[in-house]
Amino acid sequence: MATWQILVILVKILVIVGLFQGAVAYMIMLERKIAAWAQDRVGPNRAGPFGLLQPLADGAKMLLKEDVIPGYVNRPIYVLAPAIAIVAATIGFAVVPFGPVGSDAPTVNGHAIEFQIAPNVDIGILYVFAIGSLAVYAVILGGWASNNKYSFLGGLRNSAQIISYEIPLGLSVIGMVMMARSLDLGEIMSWQEQNGLGFIPAWGILVQPLGCLIFLISAFAETNRLPFDLAEAEQELVGGFHTEYSAMKFGMFFLGEYLHVITVSFLMSILFLGGWDPLFFDLSSNGWIPAVIKVGVLFFKVFLMVVFIMWIRWTLPRFRYDQLMNLAWKAMIPLALLNLIVTMILLQIFRGIG
Amino acid sequence: MKLDDPNLKRVEPPKLTLFEKTYLPQILGGLAVTGRHILGAAVGGKAITVQYPEEQHVPSANYRGVHRLNKDEQGRVKCVACMLCATACPAHCIDIVGATAPPEWDDREKYPESFVIDELRCIYCGMCEEACPVDAIELTGLYDLTGLSREEMIYDKTKLLSVFDMTKDAEPMQSGNPPATLALPTSPLEPGGPGPRSSSSADMPSRS
Numbered sequence: 001m002a003t004w005q006i007l008v009i010l011v012k013i014l015v016i017v018g019l020f021q022g023a024v025a026y027m028i029m030l031e032r033k034i035a036a037w038a039q040d041r042v043g044p045n046r047a048g049p050f051g052l053l054q055p056l057a058d059g060a061k062m063l064l065k066e067d068v069i070p071g072y073v074n075r076p077i078y079v080l081a082p083a084i085a086i087v088a089a090t091i092g093f094a095v096v097p098f099g100p101v102g103s104d105a106p107t108v109n110g111h112a113i114e115f116q117i118a119p120n121v122d123i124g125i126l127y128v129f130a131i132g133s134l135a136v137y138a139v140i141l142g143g144w145a146s147n148n149k150y151s152f153l154g155g156l157r158n159s160a161q162i163i164s165y166e167i168p169l170g171l172s173v174i175g176m177v178m179m180a181r182s183l184d185l186g187e188i189m190s191w192q193e194q195n196g197l198g199f200i201p202a203w204g205i206l207v208q209p210l211g212c213l214i215f216l217i218s219a220f221a222e223t224n225r226l227p228f229d230l231a232e233a234e235q236e237l238v239g240g241f242h243t244e245y246s247a248m249k250f251g252m253f254f255l256g257e258y259l260h261v262i263t264v265s266f267l268m269s270i271l272f273l274g275g276w277d278p279l280f281f282d283l284s285s286n287g288w289i290p291a292v293i294k295v296g297v298l299f300f301k302v303f304l305m306v307v308f309i310m311w312i313r314w315t316l317p318r319f320r321y322d323q324l325m326n327l328a329w330k331a332m333i334p335l336a337l338l339n340l341i342v343t344m345i346l347l348q349i350f351r352g353i354g
Numbered sequence: 355m356k357l358d359d360p361n362l363k364r365v366e367p368p369k370l371t372l373f374e375k376t377y378l379p380q381i382l383g384g385l386a387v388t389g390r391h392i393l394g395a396a397v398g399g400k401a402i403t404v405q406y407p408e409e410q411h412v413p414s415a416n417y418r419g420v421h422r423l424n425k426d427e428q429g430r431v432k433c434v435a436c437m438l439c440a441t442a443c444p445a446h447c448i449d450i451v452g453a454t455a456p457p458e459w460d461d462r463e464k465y466p467e468s469f470v471i472d473e474l475r476c477i478y479c480g481m482c483e484e485a486c487p488v489d490a491i492e493l494t495g496l497y498d499l500t501g502l503s504r505e506e507m508i509y510d511k512t513k514l515l516s517v518f519d520m521t522k523d524a525e526p527m528q529s530g531n532p533p534a535t536l537a538l539p540t541s542p543l544e545p546g547g548p549g550p551r552s553s554s555s556a557d558m559p560s561r562s
Contacts, residue, residue, distance in 0.1 A: 033396075034392060036395070036401075037391065037392040037393075037394075037395035037396045037401075038388045038391050038392050038395075039391070040391055040394070040395050040400060040401050040402045040403070041395065041401055041402075041403045042395070042401045042403060042405065311385065311388060311389065311392065312385070314388050314392075315381070315384040315385050315387070315388045316381065316384065
């Protein structure tokens with residue numbers, strides 16, 4: 001690999017990690033704003049114009065607050081857990097294409113610049129799920145290392161939830177994978193782009209509606225967002241696995257959670273919302289301008305997904321723990337299997353005829 | 355009422371269709387409601403909260419905020435150091451040191467040499483106000499009571515009198531401005547009222 005290629009990859013990593021971690025700060029502000037609007041309030045508007053400096057104030061507070069480490073915790077693991085949360089959430093972006101990849105990618109001096117940190121990873125989607133499930137270590141180690149019954153039970157509860165919802169999450173995308181015949185996220189996107197019927201696109205939400213719904217619900221549970229945020233139900237459950245965490249270490253768990261929200265929004269946009277397909281005009285040509293438009297379209301869809309996730313938060317009440325488990329095991333997994341079987345049969349029939 | 359009572363009306367919950375059992379229509383309806391609120395507040399400016407430092411909330415007339423010590427027409431403190439407020443106070447936050455009134459104050463024997471209220475202990479029940487025979491202590495509508503230290507929150511006589519100067523125009527003294535119900539000439543409840551007493555007044559509970 002030439003030096004310039006390594007440089008390009010490093011620049012991509014810096015841009016993506018910096019962009020998303022900065023976006024997380026503003027997502028927290030957006031979350032607070034949407035929370036306020038849903039309750040007919042105004043929301044944070046003190047720091048800077050329209051409150052736009054609020055994330056800086058929040059960050060300064062996180063860093064400057066007293067960082068308490070109780071004497072009875074298992075120190076190395078206690079410190080490690082929030083780091084795992086962040087790392088697991090960050091490295092998932094490696095295979096997420098945020099712009100044209102492969103033959104669509106724009107070129108510089110005949111070399112393609114692909115908008116993906118690790119392009120051409122055939123197992124893209126498996127990698128994202130594998131990395132995403134590492135987040136459960138942060139939860140259970142954090143709960144265990146806190147050496148506190150409430151935290152431990154909270155960690156167990158939450159890890160059971162994350163693992164349970166991993167199953168329908170994985171099953172729900174297999175339908176899409178079977179149709180596109182690839183695990184590569186870029187391939188799945190281009191399949192959606194190329195297989196529309198006239199003006200009707202072959203977006204995942206239309207060809208796999210049940211899979212889309214199951215993916216969406218599981219994604220909420222995976223990211224610990226409402227209505228599945230038992231881990232954060234402060235008053236009822238004594239804060240769950242992060243009871244003993246304060247200041248920036250607590251903040252890191254949430255940074256991880258918000259990064260997870262971005263990852264899930266990317267997956268949702270790529271798998272089920274057509275990725276960078278702008279729907280109303282054709283962008284199949286190569287070059288920098290279509291590439292930039294594609295990145296913009298994809299980011300816009302991701303933004304809409306993030307807003308939707310926050311919107312849901314102020315609409316649905318929190319699940320009780322047994323309801324949460326019932327939903328996963330008794331409703332979502334059978335439905336996901338059903339979806340899989342029906343997709344399989346239909347694919348056999350149509351491919352057999354065709 | 356017994357369970358087999360013929361008058362008992364049984365209400366069956368409405369049967370849900372299969373679509374409704376998925377809760378999707380309800381969820382969509384909920385999203386519509388919150389979406390309306392989000393758009394209303396974000397775009398339509400329909401936020402209903404008071405923007406506090408810019409807009410001041412005006413509490414209702416019977417709100418009980420910071421105390422004040424009233425002054426009479428000559429600018430003297432009205433209090434006669436009778437200790438009734440301190441006795442009535444359930445939180446024991448009023449501390450009065452009485453002294454013999456100066457000879458030129460011919461309407462009273464005593465006056466408060468020091469009058470201290472610990473605003474942090476006070477529960478703002480208004481019993482001191484009720485107990486005071488000369489309407490010297492009153493609770494004002496001032497609610498933004500803040501201080502940087504505990505000492506700052508212990509209000510002495512000077513501070514309590516300055517609260518009076520601050521609020522006397524906005525909130526006139528109750529004794530100087532009797533409530534409208536007392537001034538009604540035909541009120542049957544007023545024993546000394548000039549109006550003719552109705553026969554039904556005998557059924558009214560008498561005021562003690």
